[in-house]
Amino acid sequence: MTTSRQHGTVLTDHTFTVPLDHDRPDGEQIEVYAREVRAAGEAGRDLPWLLFLGGGPGSPAPRPTGGGWLPRALRDYRVLLLDQRGTGRSTPVDRRLLSRISDPDAQARYLSHFRADAIVRDAEVIRRALIGDRPWSVLGQSFGGLCTVTYLSFAPEGLAEAFITGGLPGVRATADEVYRALYPRVVAKNAEHFGRFPGDAGQMRAVVRYLRDHQVVLPGGRPLTVEAFQSLGNLLGGSDGSRTLHFLLEDPFTGGTEPSDAFLSEVDRELAGIAGGPLYSLLHEATYAQGEGATNWSAHRIRAEFPAFDAGVAFDSGAPVLFTGEMIYPWMFDDDPALRPFGKAAELIAGRTAWPALYDLDRLRANTVPVAAAIYYDDMYLDCDLSIATARVIRGLRPWITNEYQHNALRTSNGVVLDHLIGLLRDTP
Structure with missing residues (x-):
């Protein structure tokens, strides 16, 4: 001691x-x-x-x-x-x-x-x-x-x-009920953010446009996909997160037509900070699980009930491309080098049908x-x-x-x- x-x-x-x-x-x-x-x-x-x-x-x-x-x-x-x-x-x-x-x-x-x-x-x-x-x-x-x-x-x-x-x-809530309640709150946080910083909607679209047309790899080795970029919305739940996200979006293409190294490094840092260690991603949905029934990638399934988060549809229709929130998706275990080795275990945890109360x-x-x-x-x-x-x-x-x-x-x-x-x-x- x-x-x-x-x-x-x-x-x-x-x-x-x-x-x-x-x-x-x-x-x-x-x-x-x-x-x-x-x-x-x-x-x-x-x-x-x-x-x-x-x-x-x-x-x-x-x-x-x-x-x-x-x-x-x-x-x-x-x-x-x-x-x-x-x-x-x-x-x-x-x-x-x-x-x-x-x-x-x-x-x-x-x-x-x-x-x-x-x-x-x-x-x-x-x-x-x-x-x-x-x-x-x-x-x-x-x-x-x-x-x-x-x-x-x-x-x-x-x-x-x-x-x-x-x-x-x-x-009393299942994981599905939790995410059905949370997705509308994430929509509201997006509205607050874009209302506070109106120019960020255009910056978001510019980044999404580039990511749709190019393969981008972050310094830590993970691909920066549109979905990965959307997940930065997890920042919006903190008192200073909206400002952090705004300054991140301030000038992604500084000095050129492709994302700057400084921007990509900051995105990499923020995404790593959201995920933390592997336990966060592996057990996030399991924190809501008890009794019979698998969570079965609940956040991923329930997201389909909220089409506003479909970046492709939003981009093509001219609607704001929304950030997501504190949700774990199966693609994270394919893209993130730190999570990839745990992918099979993650599938088994998501499919587990019985959890203690x-x-x-x-x-x-x-x-x-x-x-x-x-x-x-x-x-x-x-x-x-x-x-x-x-x-x-x-x-x-x-x-x-x-x-x-x-x-x-x-x-x-x-x-x-x-x-x-x-x-x-x-x-x-």
Whole structure:
């Protein structure tokens, strides 16, 4: 266990050994890493613990570089930043897995143990190791909010209170229902963006025209197809994403008639940032799967119900060519060199017909854990209506429904969002 000091905090490294499959505790083991963060001036106090479950799936916990929500949390808590299994300094899921597990069926079985249900069981192992039978608080952002609702479903005895930001899932919704709700929200985000930056519609068409007529390969080795370029719309769900996309589109052909190297490098960087590690793409739809029935590339199938996203039809008719959102498509496993080796496993995961339950509706209806949740009215990643329906299911949940913030407000509001949720549970204004 290593301890260091930086930015007015005391940081302590923790590593825990947990079963890959918690139902087979004597089977294969993996490591899970977590970083304890305490305010330097509070290091001697026995503050309550706050477990942070971050976004994803497949993203490590944020590194404590200063700012964001962490300073507000450290006023009241000792924070534990968990690198969820498969991410960060935990036993990784990356290309090295393929050298150890070459059979796609075995890969898919292995990857099935990296959803919210396993993450919650990891958290319970960690809680008992650190504080025994005492419950702790949890803060779940985005996918971490989905994990928090799973926590409330299956291990509420481990929780003293829960805060959720942009992460209340549709606990009754199938993957198809989720995407039917999200595609119209992506359409609305496109309209907002092109209304804010009217010239971007023409720039988008110019890029699409070029990509239709030419084969373009990005510096990282993936082809830049029209569909890949459309997927940059995932940026539109963040508070600064529209501006980022605008400046990306500002002059794609600087100094010539073909896309500039600077433009292609920036596109490559943004696409790599959207995908993150392979877990994000491999398990994204599986985060919505429970019970019988395969997701079967839900986002790809449901997209056909929204012809406005057909770039060819839009281009030929003179309509705006729309960006897509946080959707994973099968072609990504053909085009992206980092994902291509996982293609067969991805097909098996998409075709898997039975998944363990992620939520216990009866337990949620009988919930006794204090819960406060920020629901962002214009959220592009989690449908507001599905979140509100879930808020009505979880007994005692105190919702804060706001159109003042976007999905990433926990990070960008400098503690305001977390402070508001803490106030809701403390009955303070």
